[in-house]
Amino acid sequence: MIKESASEPRSLKIENLDSDLVVVGGGLSGLCAAIAAARNGLKVVLIQDRPVLGGNASSEVRLWVLGATSHGGNNNRWAREGGIINELLLENQFRNPGGNPVIFDSILQDWADREDNLTLLVNTVVFHCESSDNQIRKVHGFNSQNSTMYHVTGSLFADSSGDGILVHLSGAAYRMGAEQAEEFDEPMAPGEDYGKLLGHSLYFYSKDVGHPVDYVAPELALKDVPALIPRYRSFKTSEHGCSLWWIEWGGRLDTIHQSEEIKIELQKIVYGVWNYIKNSGEFPEARNLALEWVGTIPGKRESRRGEGAYMLTQKDIVQQIPYSDSVSHGGWSIDLHPADGIYGQEQGCNQYHAKGIYGIPFRCMYSQNIRNLFLNGRLLSASHVAFGSTRVMATSSAVGQAIGTAAAVCKKHNALPHELPDSELMHTLKNRLSADGHYVPNFDALSHDNLVTEAKITVSSEYRLTGFEHSGGWKPLNESYGQLLPVTNSGDHLITVPCIASEPTELTIEIRVAEKPSNHTPERVVAEHKHTLTSGEQQISIPLQGEFASQYQFVCFKKNPLVSIGLSQDFAAGILTVKQGGLEKVSTKAKQDAPEGLGVDSFEFWVPERRPKGQNIAFQSATSLHSFSKQSLTKGALRPTALPNVWMAKPSDPYPNITLEWDKPVTAKTLTLNLDCDYDHPLESVQYRHHDRVMPLLAHQIRCFVNGQLYRQIHDNRMGVIRIELNPEEPLEKLGLSLRNSQGAPVAVFGIRIDE
CATH class of the missing domain: 2.60.120 (Jelly Rolls)
Structure with missing residues (x-):
């Protein structure tokens, strides 16, 4: 029993945490940044203000994860983001073929829990930061569930919060709304009639329960939907969740400080729309449909955007301008929405695609004036027009991995983010990202610092x-x-x-x-x-x-x-x-x-x-x-680009294998295999039922032999990147790989990397 006598006013419980990197915001971009940094040796604290990870991809909002593949609806072939977000989507494909958002929550939690270097604080809201010399030193957060105050210090910080709470509190430069067309020569920049901000959306799920279900609308439900929603004829009983992305509103308001007002209006719309579907008589097929779930927090599209050392613009996307510090990629359309949303006469969006993917410079990923602050996710330094493309979650997740890995490079070399673009550390960053399965445009991912380039390579067939x-x-x-x-x-x-x-x-x-x-x-x-x-x-x-x-x-x-x-x-x-x-x-x-x-x-x-x-x-x-030759194992991109860039065994080869031999023994720490996980398939996290639970060309069984002895076996593989830790104490003279595909398709390998 605990019994407290009357006393002076009490203080909250306080926990002090110290870290190398503090990530504020546990959406997909924040999670990928935190995992990338933790895997590369940093001590990381990830602070999330919701009870679950994933942000707009979580079961609280239920938006599908998409990026450069654009549902497979543009010309960006083999464009799916690699690295950590690819791991999550491949695992979701296997565990969650029905696209259940609650199961996706559990996958994100599993990936965070695997990292010993990562401390996760959920239900924790950051409300204050301490700074000096244009650097953040400490953030303060409060968890209402355990009534604890957290004081978290760090060397580096990443604002992944969406609304940019750390950008705002630290005094970092930012923007909100659309630029004038003249500022960056962007003809797509919208005027006041179209609106300067994208709105919020609130989703609902319906379910056929096999018997008639009545629906009595709450008092707040919108009345007379046909009179108030110009596109009311677009509603279909076959669509729910984020397929109704165009139930959007709030672009004329302050999407941060008026977010609660926007949510209430969206609730009115959702309940009114469902009442129209159930009770108007226009949808007899809705007789057996029940309203299963309505979101309680809206999915946000746009609020603050950070100002970095460079600001991505329309031309960068359309002209696919290459930059020496491009460390990630995008490929979603420039997708702008009218500010009036569902109440407007305009179509729900205007999408214009580029002819291919574009690179995202590292200079867009850190603050121009707060020297140790990374700009992650929606905070990426981009104009409103360019943001129309970069804002989607798979693209943001890839940016997050680039930021988390950059933080590790900064820490190892005692550098700040702005010191990377014009130094050899940029090459170090690209090399590390590529080794982790992340796609870096226009970068040879295998030719540098790779012991495989020094080996004689023999394959069983080509x-x-x-x-x-x-x-x-x-x-x-x-x-x-x-x-x-x-x-x-x-x-x-x-x-x-x-x-x-x-x-x-x-x-x-x-x-x-x-x-x-x-x-x-x-x-x-x-x-x-x-x-x-x-x-x-x-x-x-x-x-x-x-x-x-x-x-x-x-x-x-x-x-x-x-x-x-x-x-x-x-x-x-x-x-x-x-x-x-x-x-x-x-x-x-x-x-x-x-x-x-x-x-x-x-x-x-x-x-x-x-x-x-x-x-x-x-x-x-x-x-x-x-010829799908062995030369691809040591040079080029780790996915098809201008060419397939892959070694593939003959379909008739019963036991495809690769052998590496060195003239002199080498010291090796890590073996990385990059397999074909079909980077062309979009792998939406919810709403879609994917045909395959495991990609057809993946090697499902992998055996690794070191100096003639079986060293490691992997069964039932479903990942595109396989990492095997080697023993640096044992000199390596010969390494063998035996690969099998249980689905009957030929085995394909994009590259092999061995690090000292």
Whole structure:
């Protein structure tokens, strides 16, 4: 029993914590920053003001995680963010095929709990910071659940809070709202009529319970939905959760200090919309639907943005400007929303895509005036227009990993963030990020400081691309359809493709390439072939252009409903098919028609179909188009870019293996394998049911041999990056890897890295 006598006023319990990095905000960007720093040896405190991790991706809000893949609805092939966010999404794909947001919560918690260097404080609100000499020294937080005050000191700080509480309290420069078009020469900058801020959204879930359910609306529910919501005809009983992202409001208000007022209005809208669906008589199919869940906190899109050493702008995204300090990437459209939201006459968003992904400079990731403060997640230094692309969670998560890793580089070398861009430490940062599976644009991830480059490499087999068997039925050309092919081997190549014509007709086939080799927008037609077809099954021959050996060629079969082409069930790493067309969630048309003077490009969308659709086109070639050789194991990117960049064993190879041998013994600490986890698939965290629980080309069984002895076995692998800690006390002369794929697809490896 505890019994306290009357006394003077009491103080709260106080805990003092010391760390190398303090991360304020436990959304995905903050979590990835904290994990990255902890894995790289820093003592980290992660302060989250909610009971769960994940922010807008958590079960409290339930927004899907997306980034550069853009639902697979643009031309950014193999663009999914790597590193820690990729681990989380691959694990979610396996554990949570139904897209349950509560299960995703548990995965995030598991990943945080694994890190011994990470101290997690949930339900803790930061309300004060102490600074000196333009550096933050300490933050103060309060946890209402355990009635404890936390005083947390650190060498470095990362504001991942979304609303920028640490940016605000520390005196860091920031912005809120849209710039004038003239400031950064951004034609997309909105005016007052459109609005300067993106609003909040509140989601709801419904469920078919198998019997009629009545609904009595609460008093706050919005009345007369058809009169107040111009787009009321867009509501469907088949959609709920973040599929109704356009239930948005608040862009005309202060999205920080008026957030509660915005939430109340959104609650009125949600309950009113559900009342309209259930009781208007317009939705008889809603008879058995029950309202299962309504969010209690809105998902925020925009508030403060930090000012860093550089501010990302519209041109950086559209022109894909490369910078020497680009350490992460983005690829979501420039996605701006009207401030009036659901009450406005405008469509819910205006999306304009670039022709490929863009790099994000490190200079956007730290404050221009607070010397030890990183700008993470929505706080990234970007104009309002550029923020329309960078704000999405997978992109923010990748930025978080870059920041957490940069913090480790700073700590190890006694540096501050602003000292990295113009020093050798930038190379150190890129190398470390690449080793951890994070994608750094335009960076050779394997050639530097890698013991594998000094070894003799032997592989059991190398796949040579000579065709795909006709084993997958027929594809009617109801839309134009294309096959991406790498044609790198010298000489003239002729492929033959099976087809069926229902009557005599002419089929047009175009060979296309992207203007920039690393893009996958097939904008340039380099050859056109017209084939006269007779009725019935036949073969057509297509010559391929040998002068484009440094990039993919698109073999495009133009729309002709009278013709079907043969398909294959064969897989190959870095090879896929696309169709010309839009995807409703991100582009309503098959072509982006940009208005004159808007500063964005017009081009066609050629997008993939999700498995089990999207099979490769059957073809045969007398010559090898491309060799998936062992040279890819030690150079290039760790994903397909301009070319596949991958070693792949022959499908007939029963026991694919790789052997590394050194002339002299070496000292090795860590082995990292980068496998093919299909970076083209978007892997949304909720709402989607993914066809595969494990990616088809992943090696599921891995055996590692050190100096001829079995050292480590991994079974049932589902991750794209495998790290094995070696014994530096044992000189390494020979290392062997035996790889198996239980799904029957060939084994593919993007690269091997061994660190001293």
